[in-house]
Amino acid sequence: MNSTEKVVIAGTPVEPGTATTITIPIPQLYTHTPLEMPVHVIRGKKPGPRLFVCAAIHGDELNGVEIIRRLIHKTNNSRLRGTLIAIPIVNIYGVIQHSRYLPDRRDLNRSFPGSEKGSLASRLANLLIKECVENSTHAIDLHTGAIHRSNIPQVRGDLKNPETVKMAEAFGAPVIIDSKVRDGSLRAAADDLGIPIIIYEAGEALRFEERSIRAGVAGIKNVMRTLGMLSRVKSGKEPIKPLVVSSSSWSRAPISGIFHTKIKLGEIINSNDSLGSIADPFGETEIEIQSKHTGMVIGRTYLPLVNEGDAVVHIAQTDAVETAADTFADFIER
Numbered sequence: 573m574n575s576t577e578k579v580v581i582a583g584t585p586v587e588p589g590t591a592t593t594i595t596i597p598i599p600q601l602y603t604h605t606p607l608e609m610p611v612h613v614i615r616g617k618k619p620g621p622r623l624f625v626c627a628a629i630h631g632d633e634l635n636g637v638e639i640i641r642r643l644i645h646k647t648n649n650s651r652l653r654g655t656l657i658a659i660p661i662v663n664i665y666g667v668i669q670h671s672r673y674l675p676d677r678r679d680l681n682r683s684f685p686g687s688e689k690g691s692l693a694s695r696l697a698n699l700l701i702k703e704c705v706e707n708s709t710h711a712i713d714l715h716t717g718a719i720h721r722s723n724i725p726q727v728r729g730d731l732k733n734p735e736t737v738k739m740a741e742a743f744g745a746p747v748i749i750d751s752k753v754r755d756g757s758l759r760a761a762a763d764d765l766g767i768p769i770i771i772y773e774a775g776e777a778l779r780f781e782e783r784s785i786r787a788g789v790a791g792i793k794n795v796m797r798t799l800g801m802l803s804r805v806k807s808g809k810e811p812i813k814p815l816v817v818s819s820s821s822w823s824r825a826p827i828s829g830i831f832h833t834k835i836k837l838g839e840i841i842n843s844n845d846s847l848g849s850i851a852d853p854f855g856e857t858e859i860e861i862q863s864k865h866t867g868m869v870i871g872r873t874y875l876p877l878v879n880e881g882d883a884v885v886h887i888a889q890t891d892a893v894e895t896a897a898d899t900f901a902d903f904i905e906r
């Protein structure tokens with residue numbers, strides 16, 4: 573994609589030096605209620621990359637909705653080089669229902685690249701790819717943890733692609749995970765189109781988490797500076813040196829019961845350290861959970877009720893624990 577080419581979304585051309593909201597019609601509700609997906613397009617006078625940013629592909633993951641709202645307010649087309657294409661809410665149906673899924677109970681992020689004649693999820697995925705992703709040169713997809721599970725701000729991407737590495741490092745999250753692409757995800761579809769993409773995961777579903785939101789807005793702007801879309805800040809702080817890991821794993825509940833833990837997000841854990849205990853409600857049996865890995869806690873459940881096999885603590889594996897601890901402390905102080 574040439575950065576000086578025309579930008580046309582849903583048949584509407586966007587001229588250099590303009591900002592507009594384009595509404596893409598999507599399948600209506602069975603109540604005869606029409607639905608549309610608003611896309612914000614801010615195009616600078618000067619040519620440059622086209623960055624696609626989207627949130628709420630999972631309809632209960634809301635931090636990204638607020639990140640994009642703030643990003644749009646802060647992006648001035650007179651200073652922008654290139655184009656920002658931003659969708660604060662992709663899964664309109666899910667957001668209405670406070671649900672991760674679509675009304676057909678499919679996960680949109682397992683339905684890419686989709687097709688015009690497929691399921692509802694497949695059609696929405698296809699629309700997103702055809703109208704927005706194929707119009708872009710770079711992409712950022714915003715997510716959060718699941719309901720009752722919170723993630724510390726983290727970026728995921730395919731670190732074999734140097735352009736993806738550049739974006740991931742520029743973002744400024746304390747953790748980067750070199751993670752495998754999941755079939756059917758937006759990431760997989762963007763990868764197939766040769767568009768570098770990073771995922772920002774922060775906070776939990778159905779909640780606003782201020783630190784995650786601020787880090788998300790700052791992160792996207794950092795990426796835009798690195799791509800040359802915004803001018804660099806002269807007296808800016810040194811960028812954060814993120815912890816880069818290639819594997820992370822969830823510790824799971826060995827039995828069902830009440831989960832007690834004092835583990836904090838960002839905490840350093842050594843192999844065999846206690847992650848907490850699970851007791852039955854009468855306190856007759858209590859089993860301690862020990863960490864199988866050394867690393868940093870990047871996610872945890874906040875629901876004390878667990879079934880056997882439930883994921884309770886997510887650890888990014890690393891032996892460089894002191895550096896990891898310093899990085900997290902640096903992030904918290906900003």
Ligand SMILES: [Zn+2]
Nearest residue numbers: 630633715716
């Ligand atoms: Zn998600």
